[in-house]
Amino acid sequence: MKNWMLGLALVCVIPACVTINIYFPAAAAEKAADKIIDDVWQLKNGAAKPNVNNEDPAASTAK
């Protein structure tokens, strides 16, 4: 009886761990993609500021 219940518990828990590692974590991938795209395109405030500062002098010297 004891062994049977322990077995059942293991049967429930072990596949849960394995499943997570095999299937593609779509939500985590989206989060990672958003982070990288924000960095590359400088979409966040901190990075956008220097961009604006760079553009203004460039625009005025071009004209």
Added chain:
Amino acid sequence: MKKILLGLMLLGTLLASQFVVAAADLEVNTPAISAIKNSMQSRHAQLAPFYASGAIGLTKDGLIAVRDANAVPLAQRGALTGLVKDENADRSKLYKEIAVANGHPEWQPEIQSTFAGRWIDKAQSGWWVQGAGGWTQK
């Protein structure tokens, strides 16, 4: 005896939830990924005007492509082709590196298609993006 079993099951559940937490984030902070990201970030300043003019667009497979070469002065077309080639090489490398950094090289196609959707979602209005039916302007 039942208490011990219950305790074991609780422990098991806790352990399982730890795995969930560990899997909730993808590793994207390796030196290789950072290097590719920096290279793409500095190239973006050169690519941005071409996105805006419609000369290039974001493809549905997570890359970029020349969409309308006529939007670019003849003298710049060679340079643009080179930029697009370099950008696509970096993007492919990025998708591969993320898959490898997380111990699942076979995830590369899924990572690439995830990025494809996110690039297009985040594209500025006026940029051209590729959907199932061809190019559309955001």
